[in-house]
Amino acid sequence: MSHIAKSRLTQAQLDAHWMAYSGNRQFKKDPRIITAASGKYYTDLDGRKIFDGLSGLWTCGLGHSVPAINEAVAEQVKTLDYSPAFQYGHEKSFLLAEQITEFMPEGLNRIFFTGSGSESVDTALKIARAYWRKKGMGTKTKFIGRAKGYHGSSISGFSVGGIPANRTLYGQGLESYHLPHTQAPGTEFTKGMAEQGKERADDLLNLIMMHDASNIAAVIVEPMSGSAGVIVPPQGYLQRLREICDQHNILLIFDEVITAFGRMGAKTGAEAFGVTPDIMTTAKQVTNGVIPMGAVAFKQEIYDTFMEHGGPDYLLEAPHGYTYSAHPIACAAGLASLGEIKRQGLIERVNNMSAAWGDSVHQLKEADSMVTDIRNFGFAAGISIAPIDGEPAKRPFQIAMAMWDKGYYVRYGADTIQLAPPFTTEPAEIDSLINALGEAIKQTE
Numbered sequence: 001m002s003h004i005a006k007s008r009l010t011q012a013q014l015d016a017h018w019m020a021y022s023g024n025r026q027f028k029k030d031p032r033i034i035t036a037a038s039g040k041y042y043t044d045l046d047g048r049k050i051f052d053g054l055s056g057l058w059t060c061g062l063g064h065s066v067p068a069i070n071e072a073v074a075e076q077v078k079t080l081d082y083s084p085a086f087q088y089g090h091e092k093s094f095l096l097a098e099q100i101t102e103f104m105p106e107g108l109n110r111i112f113f114t115g116s117g118s119e120s121v122d123t124a125l126k127i128a129r130a131y132w133r134k135k136g137m138g139t140k141t142k143f144i145g146r147a148k149g150y151h152g153s154s155i156s157g158f159s160v161g162g163i164p165a166n167r168t169l170y171g172q173g174l175e176s177y178h179l180p181h182t183q184a185p186g187t188e189f190t191k192g193m194a195e196q197g198k199e200r201a202d203d204l205l206n207l208i209m210m211h212d213a214s215n216i217a218a219v220i221v222e223p224m225s226g227s228a229g230v231i232v233p234p235q236g237y238l239q240r241l242r243e244i245c246d247q248h249n250i251l252l253i254f255d256e257v258i259t260a261f262g263r264m265g266a267k268t269g270a271e272a273f274g275v276t277p278d279i280m281t282t283a284k285q286v287t288n289g290v291i292p293m294g295a296v297a298f299k300q301e302i303y304d305t306f307m308e309h310g311g312p313d314y315l316l317e318a319p320h321g322y323t324y325s326a327h328p329i330a331c332a333a334g335l336a337s338l339g340e341i342k343r344q345g346l347i348e349r350v351n352n353m354s355a356a357w358g359d360s361v362h363q364l365k366e367a368d369s370m371v372t373d374i375r376n377f378g379f380a381a382g383i384s385i386a387p388i389d390g391e392p393a394k395r396p397f398q399i400a401m402a403m404w405d406k407g408y409y410v411r412y413g414a415d416t417i418q419l420a421p422p423f424t425t426e427p428a429e430i431d432s433l434i435n436a437l438g439e440a441i442k443q444t445e
């Protein structure tokens with residue numbers, strides 16, 4: 001029986017949903033419908049167990065249906081299902097803000113809540129501009145992103161983002177310029193951070209020369225690019241960006257929507273790489289993906305600037321926010337999720353297992369000559385696949401579909417396959433994931 005027939009969905013119902021970042025036409029011919037999730041596995045319409053090789057969308061490091069989160073959410077719905085985000089508060093947002101600061105590098109201790117990673121990025125960029133205006137430097141409005149960066153789907157996010165396919169359709173964005181990416185020729189198959197490539201940060205000096213620091217609000221980078229296929233910063237690169245930003249009075253924003261709260265085997269990418277930004281955007285893992293939420297961490301001086309220049313205290317210091325900022329159910333999920341990460345010692349676990357994870361993933365080099373590069377850090381890996389002429393995204397799609405048939409969910413994007421298994425993944429599960437992927441790659445020749 002076809003999956004459409006099995007799903008009880010009509011073609012009209014399938015057509016009614018314009019799916020996000022999906023090949024709608026291909027999907028709707030033979031839908032991959034997920035019916036349940038528990039622990040590290042999904043169940044599909046055929047009742048098959050499917051290993052979650054990307055922790056949802058880099059969201060569910062704790063796995064699925066975590067009792068502590070389920071209970072916290074159920075309790076919260078019964079007690080306070082919604083509370084107005086503007087001018088009134090509920091206790092859990094303050095508790096969660098404090099909890100998040102425990103995961104942040106020292107000094108990033110003021111938390112603004114959003115509903116997603118894209119909203120977190122929008123918040124960071126708006127506040128960066130407003131900060132300079134509050135300081136009497138209102139000409140500082142331009143942004144510097146980086147090639148291959150991903151910063152979400154809003155107009156601001158695609159403007160600073162550097163994945164061409166995400167930009168070309170959408171016309172004019174914010175005034176943004178881009179650093180080169182750090183996936184340098186000669187560093188293929190590096191485990192962890194490459195020794196060469198730090199000097200690519202110096203391109204920021206060229207952009208500053210072109211535009212002048214008096215016109216630049218902030219530099220935004222993912223400390224480790226996730227969506228472009230796990231691009232790990234070269235040694236010393238982020239330090240150099242930090243140095244240049246400091247010298248030129250430019251804010252440094254780390255977009256840690258993927259890297260915060262454990263994925264790197266550290267509390268954040270900032271901790272893993274030893275560099276503290278002025279602003280950090282987060283989302284995804286903060287609630288283990290159970291309820292949408294984002295959180296932006298600011299250094300205190302930024303918050304203080306708004307408070308000092310806020311006018312009479314009944315006025316808003318920053319007219320910015322979302323109906324779902326600090327949603328009580330998201331806050332309950334966040335408290336439970338971060339509590340479980342700590343209680344289960346998962347950051348240490350990922351850190352301890354990351355070298356073995358890297359060794360396993362790098363075995364794929366031998367799988368086939370079409371594997372042209374492998375990168376890894378923490379519990380994340382990106383595998384580059386030689387493109388078919390004129391169709392660079394086709395082979396990764398075919399590989400991911402072959403994996404789905406074998407009972408593994410992995411992400412494909414551009415010419416890469418991306419892996420990010422749950423923090424609780426056992427060595428035997430890593431082996432079977434990598435073996436299956438090796439077979440799927442061979443199969444796709």
Ligand SMILES: Cc1ncc(COP(=O)(O)O)c(C=O)c1O
Pocket residue numbers: 116117118119121150151152153222226227255256257258283284
């Ligand atoms: C680094 C980064 N920033 C921003 C986003 C956007 O997050 P969202 O899809 O929750 O809006 C993502 C999503 O993958 C991301 O990886």
